[in-house]
Amino acid sequence: MSENVTQTQNLETFYYDNRIVRAFGWATILWGLVGMLVGLIIAFQLYVPAYFPSLDLGIEYITFSRLRPLHTNAVIFAFVGNCIFMGVYHSLQRLTKARMYNDFMSWFHFWGWQSIIVAAAITLPLGITQSKEYAELEWPIDLAIAVVWVVFGINLLMTLIKRRERHMYVAIWFYIASWITVTVLHVFNSLELPYDWFHSYPVYAGVQDALVQWWYGHNAVAFFLTTPYLGLMYYYLPKAADRPVYSYKLSIIHFWSLIFLYIWAGPHHLLYSSLPDWAQSLGTVFSVMLIAPSWGGMLNGLLTLRGAWDKVREDPILKFMVVAITAYGMATFEGPMLSIKSINALSHFTDWTISHVHVGALGWNGFLTFGILYWLIPKLYKTDLWSKKLANAHFWIGFMGIILYAAPLYWAGVTQGLMWKQFTADGMLQYPNFLETVLQLVPMYVMRSLGGALYLFGVVLMGVNIYKTVKSGSFEANTEAKAAPLAAEYKSKSGLKHRWLERKPVPMFIATFVVIFVGGAFEIVPMYLIESNVPTITNVKPYTPLELHGRDIYVSEGCYTCHSQLVRPFRSEVERYGEYSKAGEFIYDRPFQWGSKRTGPDLHRVGGKYPHSWHYYHMIEPSKMSPGSLMPRYPWLAEKSIDLDMTDNKIGAMIALGVPYPKDYDKIANEDLMKQAQQIVDELKQSNINIDKDKQLVALIAYLQRLGTDIKVKE
C-alpha cells in the first residue's frame, strides 16, 4: 500500500502517559474496597437487629437508609467509574497511537472525580440527598460532575482528533457512546431548583419525575456499567487472549443495535405503576429485544477464545474475563425476562432485583475489572504478576462469593413475592403481617452477607498480590512509541460507508448522539403527554408547610430505600395496603418516592392507619410496635428541630415550580405550620408523650398521616 510506505518514512516519537492510568488503577482498588465494605455493613444491618437489637446504635450517620446510597454510589461511580477511566486512558492512547491530548486535563479529571467521590462520602451519610437512585448527590456536586465530565470529554475527543491511527477501533465507539449518553442523562435528570446551598427540588414531579429518573437509572446501568465495559472487553480480551475479536462485523452490529435499543428500556422499572400503559409496553418490548444485541456481544466475547480454551485453564486473567462475560450474558437475559409484566409482578420490589444487579456488578463489572488489573499492572511495572496461584485463589473465592450472594437472594425474592400474593381458601391474605414475609428471609440475608464477605476477601487478596507485583517491578511512567502521523487527505475509494464513520471522530460523536437521542426523545415524549394525560384529582392538594418539612426528612433519611409509595393494581396489594395508586395523586411529589425495594411495607396508604402515638413510638423503637422489626431506630428525630427559617425558601421554590399555593404564602407559611404542629403535639400529649412542636418527628408524623389520604372519602 503506497500510503503506508509514505507513513513509515516520517515516524514520530511520542510517549504514552502511564501515570494517569496507574492513578485511576489505584483509585479503582481503593474505592472498590470501600464500596464493598459499605455493602457488607448494610448487608449485616439487614439482619443483625433480629438477633442483637442492642447493636443498632441509633447513630443517624450510619443507618441502612443513609449508607445504602453510599454503597451504590461508591461501587458504581467510584469503583467502576475509576476502572473505566483507567481502561480508557490506557487503551485509547494505544488504539489511537497518541498520548492523551492534555496532561492537565487528565489530572483535572482524576482529582476532580476523586473529590466528587469524597463529597459523596461526606454528604450522603449527612442525609444530603435528592433520593433519586444513583443520582442522589445534591446540586453543587451535580455541577462539579458536569464540569469534570466535560473536561474528560474534551480530552477524549481531542485525543481522537490528533490520533495517528486512521481507524477507530470498536472499543473507542463504546467510549464515545458512553460519554455522550451519560452527559445527556446527567443533564436531564439533574434539572433541579436549589432552595439552599445543599438542597433542591426537581423540576419534574410525580409520574414525570419517576419516568425521567428511571430513564436515567436504567441507562446509568446501560451506559456506565455496560457500554464502557464492553469497550474494555473488546480491547482487553483480545489482548489477554492474544487473538483478535471473533467477529468484528458482529461487534459493529452489537454496538449500534445496543445503543439504539438500550435507551428505550427505562420504563421497565415502572411496570404496573401509574405510568401510562403504552409507555410500559414500550419499555417491555425494547427490553426483550435487547437480548439480541447483548447476546451478540457476549457470544462475540466468548467465541474470541475459540481455539484458546486451553489457555483459560491456566490463566486466571482469562478465567476472570470468561466469568465476567458469562455473567453479562446471564444478567442481560434475566433483565429482559424481568421486564415481562407477569414476571415483574412477582419480582419487583423483592430481593430478586438485588440479586439480578449483583450478578451484573459482582460478575460482569467486578470480574472484568479484576482481569484487567491483573493484566495491566504487571505491564505498567514491566514485570510478571507476583503470584498466579493467589490470583487463581482470588478467582475461586470471588466466584463462590457470587454464588453464595446471588442464590439465597433469588430464593428470598421468589419466597417473599409469593408470600405477598398468597391468599387463604377464604380469600384472605395468608400473610397479612408484612413483617412475617421479611423475617422469613433472614437466613437468606445471613448467607448473602457471607457471600459478600467472601467476595471482599478475594479483593483483599488481589490487593496483596498487586502490592507485591508493584514491589517486584519498576514503573514506566512514559512508554516510548513511534508512529507516522495521519496523512492530511485520505479519500476512501468505497464512498460513504461505515468505514468513513470509523475514521471521523466528530461525525461518529454526532451519529451516536442521534441514535441515542431518537430513543431518548421517544421516552421523554411521554413527559409532555402526561401533563395532559394525568387525570387531575380535585381532592389532591399541595402539602402543608409542616408536611413538606416532614417529606424532606423522609427523603433525607432515605426511607425510600426500604419503603415504596406505590400500591400496584393487584388484588393482593389492594387487600394489603388499600386503593391502588393513581397518577394524579403524585402531582406535588418532588421528588417522587415510589422506591424500588420493599424491605418494609408500602407506605402510600399509611396516612390515618395508625394514631400519631404509634408513629412516635415506632420511630423511636420500631420493635416496640412491630416485635422483631428489622427497621433501624430513628431517635434523633425526636431531638432535632426543623429549620423554620427554611420554610419560606421551600414554599417559595415550590411556588416557582408551579405548585398552586396562595400568593405570598411563603411569607406566612410558618403560622400554618405551627398550628398543625400544635394539633399533633396536643394529640400526642393525650397519650402521655411530650414533644416540642418544632421537632423533626412531628413534621414526619404530619407527612406520614397525609400520605394517600387525599382520595379517601372523608367522613
Place this chain on the structure above:
Amino acid sequence: MFKHLLDNVQYIHLFPIFTLILFVAFFVGLTWIVVKLDKKYINEVANLPLEKSEYAVLTNNGEQNG
C-alpha cells in the same frame, strides 16, 4: 408548538408500532452495510488492539503493547 402537537394523543396506540418499525428498519440497514464491508479491512481493524495491523509500529523495545 411541538408540545401542542403531542397533546393530541389519540394515535398513541400506534406509537410502539412505529418505534418497532423504526428499529427494524435501522437494524436491516445496519446489517446490510456491515455485510458488505470487505474482509481485508475488517481483518485489519480487528487486529488493532494487538498492534499487528499494517499500520502498526512496534514500541522501541520491540514489545507489542505499550
